Amino acid sequence: MPPVAYPHELESYWLNLAQTETRGVALRDTLQRLRPDIKRLADRFTTARPATDTLPDYLRDTRDCAAYAVFFAPQTHARLTHILAELPPFPPTPQPLRVLDLGCGTGAASFALLDHLGPRPVLLHAHDRSRAALRCLHECFSTLRASRWPATMLRTQAATLEETAADGPFDVILLHYVLNELTPALRRSLLARAREWLAPLGRLIICEPLLREAGDYMRELRTFALTDLGLHLLAPCPHEQTCPLAEPCHDVRTWKVPQSLQIVNNLLPRDLRHLAYALLVLSPAPSPAPDGVILARLVGSPTFAKGQTLCPACCSNGAIHRLQLLTRDFDTAGRKNLRHLERGQILRLASLSLLPDSSLSRARPAPAEEE
Numbered sequence: 001m002p003p004v005a006y007p008h009e010l011e012s013y014w015l016n017l018a019q020t021e022t023r024g025v026a027l028r029d030t031l032q033r034l035r036p037d038i039k040r041l042a043d044r045f046t047t048a049r050p051a052t053d054t055l056p057d058y059l060r061d062t063r064d065c066a067a068y069a070v071f072f073a074p075q076t077h078a079r080l081t082h083i084l085a086e087l088p089p090f091p092p093t094p095q096p097l098r099v100l101d102l103g104c105g106t107g108a109a110s111f112a113l114l115d116h117l118g119p120r121p122v123l124l125h126a127h128d129r130s131r132a133a134l135r136c137l138h139e140c141f142s143t144l145r146a147s148r149w150p151a152t153m154l155r156t157q158a159a160t161l162e163e164t165a166a167d168g169p170f171d172v173i174l175l176h177y178v179l180n181e182l183t184p185a186l187r188r189s190l191l192a193r194a195r196e197w198l199a200p201l202g203r204l205i206i207c208e209p210l211l212r213e214a215g216d217y218m219r220e221l222r223t224f225a226l227t228d229l230g231l232h233l234l235a236p237c238p239h240e241q242t243c244p245l246a247e248p249c250h251d252v253r254t255w256k257v258p259q260s261l262q263i264v265n266n267l268l269p270r271d272l273r274h275l276a277y278a279l280l281v282l283s284p285a286p287s288p289a290p291d292g293v294i295l296a297r298l299v300g301s302p303t304f305a306k307g308q309t310l311c312p313a314c315c316s317n318g319a320i321h322r323l324q325l326l327t328r329d330f331d332t333a334g335r336k337n338l339r340h341l342e343r344g345q346i347l348r349l350a351s352l353s354l355l356p357d358s359s360l361s362r363a364r365p366a367p368a369e370e371e
């Protein structure tokens, strides 16, 4: 896969809005003026997070939304692009794909999904408590619709997630960076309602920041979804057994950080190059059987040595194996991929055999899938 990059058209749209809001004359000037707003938001999600379970509305006006979209939307788009790239294709539907984005904010997750879907017709329902965010999402969508998503229809709804009602069924429900802002009880009740709104082959895509201080709530939600709600896992795990990891499961993926983000980040600064996040993709339908291959998801950083790559992986059998991948077992494309392996990636293996006197398992790749 080529490096994940934020579409220039989206970047320019939000920078133009930021320029109008700050009355900045040029790009650097605009970003300079917007930086305190961005810093306030970034701190609110991390160092200055209130001790309460929930966050008060922080997208109160267009300037808040511009700051949010300039700094966070590119990262969101990149995360979703990584997640969607590893999922099986969305099943065909007789009508436009029905998508519900809960806590949609300024629409970054929805726009990444629309970009992923290409020309496929979509009916997008976007819900949030912030009217300012919904207005900005609507404006952005209307401006870019003709060139990016001509077959998509949009409906927005201002409501809190405590009371939001949705007219299902939906083929996709997005919950991107929302659950961590809700109480544990509301997380569970929202998941239970989302399950009711899902079409039989629908997908609930949940992505959350890696907040170690918040505890391992994604593991708890995984168990709740599988046992209480009868949902199945499409990602990240290659099995539905108890999670064998000793720490919160997460991906660490890289992307091409846009120039505007590098500029604005100069004084903050955050590690933007590495996107660390937790995900769950759930469906009422079981995941398709992996046709004789062993799926192995990287759950740690790979180490590269001469002729081999070593990495821990969570495998279809529900256990973690330390994989030994010998370069000579891979074809040219496979060798190139080996050099760029990242935590969270899925490998398709033909076999896995424990090496004598070692904690390593020799892993041989499955033949490449036909396109």
Ligand SMILES: C[S@@+](CC[C@H](N)C(=O)[O-])C[C@H]1O[C@@H](n2cnc3c(N)ncnc32)[C@H](O)[C@@H]1O
Pocket (backbone or CB within 6 Å): 057, 058, 059, 073, 076, 102, 103, 104, 105, 106, 107, 108, 109, 127, 128, 129, 130, 133, 159, 160, 161, 162, 175, 176, 177, 178, 181, 182
């Ligand atoms: C971190 S933002 C993520 C926005 C969007 N999903 C994205 O990825 O760009 C969280 C969003 O959830 C919304 N939100 C948080 N708590 C909410 C609640 N109780 N009811 C409705 N919306 C809520 C916020 O207004 C905000 O737009």
